[in-house]
Amino acid sequence: MPRHDRLPQRNGFSAGEWIALAALGVLVACALAPALLAPVPPLAVNPAEAFTPPSLTHPFGTDDSGRDVLSRVIFGARDSLVIGAVATLLGLAAGIALGALAGGSRGRLLAPVRFIADRVIEALFAFPGLLLALLLITVWGPGTASIVVAVAISTAPGYARMVRGGVRQALGSGPVEAARLQGDRAARVWATLVLPEAMRPVLVLATLGVGHAVVLAAALGFLGLGSPPPAPEWGAMLNSGRPYLTKAWWITFFPGAMILAVGIATTVIGRALERERRFA
Amino acid sequence: MTGEGWWWRAAARVGGAVAVLVTVATLAFVALQFIPGDPAEAALGGPGSQASAAALEAARAEFGLDRPILTQYFDFMWRLLRGDLGVSYAQRIPVSEVLGNAIGPTLLLTFTALLLAWALALVSVVIASGHSRRARSVASALDLTAAAMPNFWLASLLVLLFASVLGWFPPVSTGGFSGIVLPALALAIPTAGFLAQVCRAGVDAARTAPFIESARARGETELGIRVRHVMRHGLVPGLNLTAWALGSLLGGAAVIEVIFARPGLGRTLVTGVLGRDVPVVLGVVLFSACAYVVVALVTDLVISRVDPRTESRLAQAVPRA
Numbered sequence: 001m002p003r004h005d006r007l008p009q010r011n012g013f014s015a016g017e018w019i020a021l022a023a024l025g026v027l028v029a030c031a032l033a034p035a036l037l038a039p040v041p042p043l044a045v046n047p048a049e050a051f052t053p054p055s056l057t058h059p060f061g062t063d064d065s066g067r068d069v070l071s072r073v074i075f076g077a078r079d080s081l082v083i084g085a086v087a088t089l090l091g092l093a094a095g096i097a098l099g100a101l102a103g104g105s106r107g108r109l110l111a112p113v114r115f116i117a118d119r120v121i122e123a124l125f126a127f128p129g130l131l132l133a134l135l136l137i138t139v140w141g142p143g144t145a146s147i148v149v150a151v152a153i154s155t156a157p158g159y160a161r162m163v164r165g166g167v168r169q170a171l172g173s174g175p176v177e178a179a180r181l182q183g184d185r186a187a188r189v190w191a192t193l194v195l196p197e198a199m200r201p202v203l204v205l206a207t208l209g210v211g212h213a214v215v216l217a218a219a220l221g222f223l224g225l226g227s228p229p230p231a232p233e234w235g236a237m238l239n240s241g242r243p244y245l246t247k248a249w250w251i252t253f254f255p256g257a258m259i260l261a262v263g264i265a266t267t268v269i270g271r272a273l274e275r276e277r278r279f280a
Numbered sequence: 281m282t283g284e285g286w287w288w289r290a291a292a293r294v295g296g297a298v299a300v301l302v303t304v305a306t307l308a309f310v311a312l313q314f315i316p317g318d319p320a321e322a323a324l325g326g327p328g329s330q331a332s333a334a335a336l337e338a339a340r341a342e343f344g345l346d347r348p349i350l351t352q353y354f355d356f357m358w359r360l361l362r363g364d365l366g367v368s369y370a371q372r373i374p375v376s377e378v379l380g381n382a383i384g385p386t387l388l389l390t391f392t393a394l395l396l397a398w399a400l401a402l403v404s405v406v407i408a409s410g411h412s413r414r415a416r417s418v419a420s421a422l423d424l425t426a427a428a429m430p431n432f433w434l435a436s437l438l439v440l441l442f443a444s445v446l447g448w449f450p451p452v453s454t455g456g457f458s459g460i461v462l463p464a465l466a467l468a469i470p471t472a473g474f475l476a477q478v479c480r481a482g483v484d485a486a487r488t489a490p491f492i493e494s495a496r497a498r499g500e501t502e503l504g505i506r507v508r509h510v511m512r513h514g515l516v517p518g519l520n521l522t523a524w525a526l527g528s529l530l531g532g533a534a535v536i537e538v539i540f541a542r543p544g545l546g547r548t549l550v551t552g553v554l555g556r557d558v559p560v561v562l563g564v565v566l567f568s569a570c571a572y573v574v575v576a577l578v579t580d581l582v583i584s585r586v587d588p589r590t591e592s593r594l595a596q597a598v599p600r601a
Contacts, residue, residue, distance in 0.1 A: 119299050119302075119303040120303060120307070122300045122303070123300050123303035123304040123306075123307055123569075124307065126300055126304055126569040126572045126573050126576075127304070127527075127565060127569045127572075128527035128528055128530050128531035128568050128569075128572065129527075129528065129531055130528075130531030130532070130534060130535075131527075131530065131531050131534065131549070131564070131565045131568050131569075132565065134549060134550075134553050134561065135308075135311060135561055135562065136311065137553060138552065138553045138556055138557075138558060138561040139311050139312070139314050139315050139558070140314070140316070141316070141556070211428065215428075215430050218430055218432075219430065219432060219535055222432050222535065223534075223535065223538065223550055223553070223554075224554070225553065225554075235432075238432065238433060238436070242436060242539075245436055245439060245440055245444070246440065246444040249440055252433070252436045252440075253437070255433075256430060256432075256433030256436070256437075257433075259430045259433065260425070260428055260429055260430065260433070263427075263428025263429070264424060264425060264428045267424060267427070267428055268424070
């Protein structure tokens with residue numbers, strides 16, 4: 001009994017997708033204006049209230065120094081989302097450049113360029129994401145800037161592969177052929193036809209990529225390679241809560257739940273955008 | 281179509297893998313050139329070592345740092361080829377020895393996690409391949425959550441639940457079976473989520489493929505179709521990801537081994553990163569990249585035997601004249 005009732009349909013966003021969008025909206029609001037939303041400053045220490053479990057005054061509890069976990073999580077959205085977004089943009093730029101180089105170099109003359117670009121993409125792809133980031137951080141030393149660039153470079157080969165495929169496909173397509181026959185200059189063909197066509201699926205994928213970058217950056221923060229301790233970054237918060245896991249689970253739980261929320265929301269929205277794109 | 285042509289294409293694919301490995305090593309060499317500060321000083325224990333000018337000069341000569349960059353590059357590649365990864369700055373023993381001591385526990389952990397991930401993914405896909413829409417949506421929501429779950433957070437939750445509250449497994453990885461359960465689960469669950477998502481897409485595509493209709497027309501039973509055709513083809517996209525999954529498990533092992541205080545490559549790597557022990561970090565990363573390339577090659581060749589339709593994809597790997 002074959003069922004065809006699950007065939008993809010274009011009917012706008014579903015309820016779940018609207019929820020994901022709303023959740024992401026709240027997180028972005030936190031990132032843009034944490035001071036407006038957080039009940040207390042994220043670094044306000046209050047030793048008398050250390051390890052308070054979640055309550056009405058401290059919905060997410062307090063940490064080992066009596067700092068409000070909710071406020072820290074809200075301020076952490078800024079660090080984590082900005083790192084994720086900037087790293088994704090950089091990774092996209094590098095990926096598009098590399099992919100266009102590999103996909104667009106045609107003919108005998110440019111064969112070496114294509115060969116090298118292809119090998120660089122495959123080689124970068126061979127490094128497991130987190131490990132490549134760790135290698136780069138060892139080279140440059142820890143810190144937020146290192147994390148951003150390291151995450152960008154580890155995500156670039158995935159984008160590059162897609163752009164490469166897209167460029168190759170676009171170069172062989174009817175409109176490009178027509179523009180060429182018309183005598184349009186190569187630069188114009190690339191700017192108006194090839195790149196837009198090749199980049200569209202990648203830009204959608206980048207929505208998912210932001211979530212991935214946030215998790216990757218949090219993992220590096222968790223290993224203590226990001227901003228120094230008191231800074232409210234989700235990964236670093238998880239790490240500092242670890243010794244008190246049994247005593248105060250909330251210090252670890254809420255920052256991680258935020259990372260999970262970003263991951264789920266970006267995946268759901270990215271997929272919805274991809275579905276709409278296919279039917280557009 | 282697995283005749284002589286297949287062997288040629290396979291040989292081309294092996295050649296491609298070798299080219300990728302050479303590029304991997306080259307990129308690593310390039311990355312090394314970006315290390316700030318004096319590499320001779322780093323080899324002598326970093327800026328704090330107060331090394332004398334004579335000692336620096338000696339180190340430069342010893343590591344060949346005074347020679348032209350191309351000579352250094354070929355020297356680097358030649359030493360890699362012989363498995364010589366240099367000497368750990370911190371431990372003062374060859375990196376190959378450091379890796380040799382750490383590889384066993386990590387391979388055990390990653391393969392356990394890989395098997396576990398496939399088992400979990402299969403259960404989810406089989407449940408969702410049934411006709412109940414509710415089961416499908418529950419399974420896909422679970423996959424989505426699992427795939428988005430940061431493994432270091434999951435590890436903490438597992439420790440909290442199974443070690444602290446229930447007391448079934450130790451919170452710190454001791455040797456033996458009970459010590460590997462929680463770390464393997466923490467690694468396997470997110471990977472299982474990814475595999476299940478990809479396999480489900482493959483199963484859905486296979487479900488409506490023409491060869492299913494023809495199998496049905498031949499009078500095969502629905503169960504036979506589901507097992508022999510839908511599942512077999514549906515799993516190919518997942519199998520394609522085996523190398524990726526292994527890579528992400530190796531990366532995940534870095535964090536998980538730290539959390540569970542397990543010995544292994546991951547913990548060696550993180551210690552190396554924190555201490556800026558460049559040769560050790562480079563060794564672990566190069567080893568993982570090689571493992572990725574080899575596993576990707578093997579899965580590609582195996583899949584091209586399993587699913588004849590991938591023949592054309594393999595053919596694309598052959599450089600066209």
